[in-house]
Amino acid sequence: MAIDEAGEAAAEARAAVIGGIARAAKLAQRDSAGVTLIAVSKTHDATAIAPLIAAGQRDFGENRVAEAQAKWPDLRALHPDIVLHCVGQLQSNKADDAVALFDVIHSVDRPSLVTALAKAIDRQGRRPDCFVQVNIGDEAQKGGCTIADLPKLLETARTAGLPIAGLMAVPPFDIEPAPYFALLAKLARDHGLQGLSMGMSGDYETAVTLGATHVRVGTALFGSR
């Protein structure tokens, strides 16, 4: 694709998603300014990302620390206002790298990771906002703490001084996600948390209707991976 064409396609895709967010927010009588669109750029290289930055996108999500380290320092040097979100499972031994690189971490899901992140934050004096990921559909293969473990994990995070902004979840694939979004919203309310990271390409409008403050959209912006 020619550069102009790629630029136009990126701007159109972004406008469509922003339009969807605005429609859903209006339906729920919310201000769409309260919804952050995170462009999940995993597997896509700088050539694919640059047109979206040119279109005005600033929040981006990655799911692997090494991939993000390879891609983002150069792009960020050009655009210092970029906000980088970690949306993937995080090993505790990557906590230092994650705290150094990311502005927001959406995948805090166990006490050992809380401890590792808190140490890294103390050492570096950088404080990325953290979301606790909940395994909302209780699926064996998925990341996230169980609903039963959530109160204790939040307590551990608070004690460790981790800046907890809210809850994150990925509902089960291929079934109606609304009940899971509603449940995550209730859990956040019960714990006095404002942030709700939920909704992907197929269901971000539903998520916004049910209170999402952060939607994580890959395919609808970049095309398929």
Ligand SMILES: *Cc1c(COP(=O)(O)O)cnc(C)c1O
């Ligand atoms: C890949 C990914 C997304 C984006 O998914 P799409 O369906 O491509 O929009 C969102 N959240 C997480 C945690 C992801 O890993």
